[in-house]
Amino acid sequence: MTTSVTPLSALSADELAARLTTVRAAYDELKARGLKLDLTRGKPGADQLDLSDALLGLPSSYRDRSGTDVRNYGGLEGLLELREIFADLLGVDVANVVCGGNSSLTMMHQVITAMLLKGGPDSPRPWSQEPVVKFVCPVPGYDRHFTMLAELGIEMVTVPMNADGPDVAAVRALVADDPSVKGMWIVPTYANPTGAVCSAEVAAELMAMPTAAPDFRILWDNAYAVHHLTDDEAKSADALGLAAASGHPNRPIMFASTSKITFAGAGVAALAASPENKAWYLQRLSFAAIGPDKVNHLRHVEFFGDADGVRAHMRKHRDLIAPKFAAVEEALSSRLGGLGIAEWTAPAGGYFVNLDVLDGTASRVVQLAKEAGIALTPAGSAFPHGDDPNDRNIRLAPTFPVLDEVQAAMAGVAVCVELAALEQLTA
C-alpha cells in the first residue's frame, strides 16, 4: 500500500481521503485473516531455549571446584566459578559479584526494599522514613522497573533516553539539589526498548555528578550486556570502576542474568557492587535466605565452561533472532518509509525495536492491531504509570514468535500505523 514515498503531510485532503479508503480496505482484509499473533513480551523463542537443553541433564557432579557439596545449604554469595563467569562478562572483579536465584528483577527488588526498610551504608535513615523518595527514570524504559517503583510508593521523574544513554544534563538538574531523589534506573547496554548503549562518557558523568542525596543509587540493569545482534559488539561502560574513581563507589549496583542466555525462567542472576554495598546486601540477604540454588549454579558452570562459552552461546542466539529483527526493519521501511508518520530503531543488540508513531496515535495503533489479532504491548507501557505524554511510543518484541509470524505481524502493524495516522490527519 506504500506505493509512494510522499510524506502524508504533503498530501491534499482529497489524496488523504482516498488513501484512507485504500488503507481501511487493507485493514479490513487484515482483520478478515483472523490472525493470532503476539509481539508483546521480550521472551526467547522455543528455538533459543533449545540451545540450552543440555542443561536438563546437568550437573554431572554435585561438587564445586572447592569440593563443596552443592546439594546442601549455604554459600550465600554463590558458586565462585559462576561468579567468575559473570565477573568476566560484566568487566568487574569477582570479589564484587554475588550470584543468586533465577531472577535479577528479584535482586533489584531486594535492594530497593532493603533501602526502604533499612537504608544503605551511607543513608541518613531508611528511605521509608523520608517524606518522599524519587527515582530518575530515563524514558522510554523498562515497564517492570517503573511498576516496581509505583508499587513501593516511589515517585518517578523522567529524563529523555538518548542514543548514548540518559540525558545527563537533565539528570544533573534533578539530582543536584533535591535530596529526595535517591536513585535512578538505567539499562546501559541495548536498552529496553530503544536499544541505546550508554557511552563511557555518559556513564562517567553519571557516576561523578554531584547528588544531594548521599545514598544516591544507580541501578545498572545490564540485562543485555552480551546480547549482540551485529558484529559491532557494544562494550558496557565500567560503572563500578568509574564510580570508585569518582569517589562514589556505592553509587552503582549492577544486575544481570542468564534469563535470555539459557532458560528464561530457570537461569541464574547476579549482582555486582562495591565491597561495602556487597557486604550490606549479603547481610540483608542472610536474614532471608540460607543460600542460592547452587545446583543450578553448577549446572550453568558445567554448561558454559567459562565466559567465552557464554559468548559463543550468544552467537547462536544471534543467528536465530537477527533475522527476526531484520524482518521488523524490512516491514517498517518498505511499508512506512518516507511517509513521515513513524520512526523506529535498528538496534545492534537486546530484545526490542522502539517504534514511535504519529503523536496521539499509539493507543489507536495498539487497539487496531488488537482487533486484527495482533497483540502489542499496551501503548505507554515504557513510561511511568503507563503514561506516554505524546501517545506515540510502541515497544515491539520480535523474539518469541517464529519468523513467519513476525513478518505477518509486522505487515499488519504497518497497516495499523498508517491507518491510525490517516484517521488523525483526516479528522
Next chain:
Amino acid sequence: MTTSVTPLSALSADELAARLTTVRAAYDELKARGLKLDLTRGKPGADQLDLSDALLGLPSSYRDRSGTDVRNYGGLEGLLELREIFADLLGVDVANVVCGGNSSLTMMHQVITAMLLKGGPDSPRPWSQEPVVKFVCPVPGYDRHFTMLAELGIEMVTVPMNADGPDVAAVRALVADDPSVKGMWIVPTYANPTGAVCSAEVAAELMAMPTAAPDFRILWDNAYAVHHLTDDEAKSADALGLAAASGHPNRPIMFASTSKITFAGAGVAALAASPENKAWYLQRLSFAAIGPDKVNHLRHVEFFGDADGVRAHMRKHRDLIAPKFAAVEEALSSRLGGLGIAEWTAPAGGYFVNLDVLDGTASRVVQLAKEAGIALTPAGSAFPHGDDPNDRNIRLAPTFPVLDEVQAAMAGVAVCVELAALEQLTA
C-alpha cells in the same frame, strides 16, 4: 562415668568434689582426643542427599501437564502438579497453594516485608507506619525466625512452647488488647527445637482467639510436616480450615519446602493461604519476579510422581536419621539419666533434640564442648536476641554428622553437661 543414678543434688560436698575430679579427668581425656565434630545446624547428611540424586538428571521433558514450556518465563504461582503435591501434604486445597523458589525462609521474609511496606488486605496501614510492631514468639524456637524479626525492627514477646504447642493462655493475654501485636511464629509439627506438635485444639484456639490487631498473622512454618521419625506420624492441624471456620481466614499463612526432603539448597518452597492472602501475595510478588524456576518444579514432580511418592521418600530419610536420634537418646540417658542435671526431648520427628541443662550452665557447656572440638549451636540461640533467661537451653542437631560422629560427639556433650553442673554445684 555415670555409675550411679543418685541425683547430684543428693551428693555431699565431698562426694561432689570427688566426682568433679573424675569428670574433669574424663573431660581432659576428651580434649586430648582432638575431635572435630559439629552438631550445630539442621542440615541433611550426605547420605540423605544421595537419596535424591536422580534429580540431577531430570527433568526428562520441558513441558508440564498443560503443555506449557517450563523453560520460559511466567507462571507466578508455580506448576499446578507441584502445587497439588504440596496441597496433599499440607492438607489444604490446591487453590490455596503457591510454589516458589528454593527457600521457604525467603517466602516468609517476602510476606513480612510486604506487610511492613504495603500492609495486608486487612491492615489499617502498612506495619512500617505503626509506632511499634510486635510478634509473639514461642520459646525455645527457630533462631532464623527471631533474627529476621530483629533485622526488621519487630519487637519479640515470648510465650512458652508446650508439648502440645504454644501456651494459648499466654498468647491470648498478649494479643487481646494490644493492637501492636501483629503476628506470631509457630512451627506446628515437630517444632524446632523441641519437637512439639501443635494439637488440633491449640491450633483451633490460636485461629479463633480475639486479637486487637485486625491484620494479625500466624506464620505457620510447617517445615517438618512429613519428617516423621517413628510410626506415630503426627498429622498437622488444619490451620487454614480452622481459621476460616472462626471467621479469620487471613490469619494463618503456611510455609513448607522440600529443603529437608530433596536437596537442602536446591529444593522448592511453598506457601498456602486464604484466597485473599494468596491474591495479595501474588500481587506483591508480581512486582518482584516473573515466575519461579519451573524447570526445578517439573524436576521435583517427575522425581516424586505424587504426594505418596514424597511420603515413601521420607521413610528412606527416617531409616537414615532415626539411628542418629537413637544415639543421642542413648548417650544422654546412659550418661546423664537420673543425675537430675538435664532434661531432653525424644522427638517423633523433625531435626532436633532439645537439651535443657542445669540453669546457668548452658553457655559453659557449649564453651567446654567447643574447647573439646565439638561445635554446638550457641547457647540461647533458640531465644530472641540469643537471650535464654535461664541459660539452660541447647539445641542438638544430629542429622549432618555420620552415626559414629554423633555417638562420639554426644558422649562428649554428656561429659561437658556434667562437668558444667559439677562446677556450678561446687562453686
